[in-house]
Amino acid sequence: xxxxxxxxxxxxxxxxxxxxxxxxxxxxxxxxxxxxxxxxxxxxxxxxxxxxxxxxxxxxxxxxxxxxxxxxxxxxxxxxxxxxxxxxxxxxxxxxxxxxxxxxxxxxxxxxxxxxxxxxxxxxxxxxxxxxxxxxxxxxxxxxxxxxxxxxxxxxxxxxxxxxxxxxxxxxxxxxxxxxxxxxxxxxxxxxxxxxxxxxxxxxxxxxxxxxxxxxxxxxxxxxxxxxxxxxxxxxxxxxxxxxxx
Numbered sequence: 001x002x003x004x005x006x007x008x009x010x011x012x013x014x015x016x017x018x019x020x021x022x023x024x025x026x027x028x029x030x031x032x033x034x035x036x037x038x039x040x041x042x043x044x045x046x047x048x049x050x051x052x053x054x055x056x057x058x059x060x061x062x063x064x065x066x067x068x069x070x071x072x073x074x075x076x077x078x079x080x081x082x083x084x085x086x087x088x089x090x091x092x093x094x095x096x097x098x099x100x101x102x103x104x105x106x107x108x109x110x111x112x113x114x115x116x117x118x119x120x121x122x123x124x125x126x127x128x129x130x131x132x133x134x135x136x137x138x139x140x141x142x143x144x145x146x147x148x149x150x151x152x153x154x155x156x157x158x159x160x161x162x163x164x165x166x167x168x169x170x171x172x173x174x175x176x177x178x179x180x181x182x183x184x185x186x187x188x189x190x191x192x193x194x195x196x197x198x199x200x201x202x203x204x205x206x207x208x209x210x211x212x213x214x215x216x217x218x219x220x221x222x223x224x225x226x227x228x229x230x231x232x233x234x235x236x237x238x239x240x241x242x243x244x245x246x
Contacts, residue, residue, distance in 0.1 A: 035062040072202040075133065076185070079209040086213050090240050091128045093156050093165075094118045100132070101154060104139045111148040119157035123240040126214045134210040137203040138167045138230050146171035146227070163234035173224040182220065183208035207232075214238060 039059055078084050101116040108114060124131065142152045150170040157164050174182070178189045186201040211218055215235050222228035 032062070032066060035059050035066070069202070072206060075206055076202060076209065079130070079206065079213065086130075087127050088125055089128060091124045091126055091131055093124055093163075094121060096128065096132060096135070097154060097156055100136055100139055103136065104143055104152070104154070107140060107143050112143060112146055113151045114143075115151070115153045117153060117155040117157075119155065120159075120163075122158035122163060124163060124214075124234060125238050125240050127210075130210045130213065134207045134232070135165060137207050138232070141203060142167050142169040142171065142228075142230075145169070150227075158239055161236040161239075163239050165232040165234075166229060168227065168229040170227040173226055174220075174222040174228055175224055176222075179220050179222065183218070 039055070097116055097118060101114065104114050139152070139154060146152055146169045152170075153166075153168045155164075155166045155168070174189055181187045182189075183204045185205045187204075188201045207218065211232060215238065217233050219231040219233060220228065221231075
């Protein structure tokens with residue numbers, strides 16, 4: 001029975017990898033097809049400068065999307081690799097969030113009100129690059145899926161023996177049936193909208209893997225038409241009291 005169970009597990013893993021490969025190929029096919037189509041438009045534009053410029057801009061956009069997808073696939077591969085142990089250090093959360101806040105404002109281009117609330121000077125013990133990736137994905141998602149004029153609140157606090165990073169938005173919200181699947185690779189609530197905003201369907205999967213490596217958990221609450229809140233909760237073992245408040 002144990003041998004059969006092992007064989008079934010191996011078969012399941014192989015099937016999952018095949019699905020992932022097929023999904024990745026499908027996702028890459030779209031920007032590649034767009035690049036090809038726009039390149040053909042540019043070649044056939046003749047002296048129509050405006051048409052050629054538009055086609056070339058669309059080609060560049062397709063290249064950017066394909067490049068971003070490949071980078072995220074490589075990030076996932078590194079996070080899942082047993083040969084990639086967690087590189088740990090004390091991460092100054094206040095400084096990290098200030099940098100991410102500035103990046104979010106650049107992404108928003110003034111379309112949103114983005115607030116940063118740092119309620120604790122407590123730092124985290126972990127990988128700064130991985131935490132930057134996870135937090136950055138959650139913040140950029142909020143910017144992408146919040147309509148113009150909306151509000152986004154990024155907050156860090158430490159209480160009751162836990163550290164809590166949260167991103168709250170006044171965006172479109174998510175139906176309850178989608179929430180359990182949000183961290184699946186390539187899962188999208190609205191595929192067409194995701195493509196329009198530059199989403200790859202891998203961001204929350206990356207977040208999940210980073211949090212697993214940091215013994216943290218993701219809590220999601222949302223109401224359609226009223227926004228969403230993504231909470232990342234870290235255990236006490238990951239908290240480092242700042243020397244400034246020690």
